[in-house]
Amino acid sequence: MKKIAIFVDVQNIYYTTRDTYTRQFNYKKLWQKISTEGEIVCANAYATHRGDDRQIKFQDALKHIGFTVKLKPFIQRSDGSAKGDWDVGITIDVMEIAREVDTVILLSGDGDFGLLLEKIKNNYSVSTEVYGVPALTAKNLIDTAGIFHPIDEDLLL
Numbered sequence: 001m002k003k004i005a006i007f008v009d010v011q012n013i014y015y016t017t018r019d020t021y022t023r024q025f026n027y028k029k030l031w032q033k034i035s036t037e038g039e040i041v042c043a044n045a046y047a048t049h050r051g052d053d054r055q056i057k058f059q060d061a062l063k064h065i066g067f068t069v070k071l072k073p074f075i076q077r078s079d080g081s082a083k084g085d086w087d088v089g090i091t092i093d094v095m096e097i098a099r100e101v102d103t104v105i106l107l108s109g110d111g112d113f114g115l116l117l118e119k120i121k122n123n124y125s126v127s128t129e130v131y132g133v134p135a136l137t138a139k140n141l142i143d144t145a146g147i148f149h150p151i152d153e154d155l156l157l
Helices: 010-021 027-035 053-065 087-100 113-124 139-144
Strands: 003-009 039-049 068-073 103-107 127-132 147-150
Touching (some): 003 010, 003 027, 003 087, 010 039, 027 039, 027 053, 039 053, 039 087, 053 068, 087 103, 103 113, 113 139, 127 139
Parallel strands (some): 003 039, 039 068, 103 127
């Protein structure tokens, strides 16, 4: 049975689905779809922690589905901008598991991950898949992915 690892850039998926469809992503449906393709041996969801009740409820729902939720504090800068980027953390985790799985699935539209996918394909012969909102997913990420799955109505609540 194929071993699968899933990595979700929660903030990216939240904002791209909200901005494009004004709807939320259906993580349960994603899990059901991917679990028919093999054994999910790792599923991490990376998010920022603000501590509000809606966010905690959402994180609990992700855990109930089967995701490990990794949190980083939400940082509000004095100029009003915010920081909560998980790119390095996701990259480290992908690099650590890539040699142990057959497929790495990334949910993000961030083009910075193109280099990561290229590296794990070349070094570990792992297949790569990306789920992203087509209009808001970097072209290089779509091109680098072995398979690009457009997030559309089928994967929304």
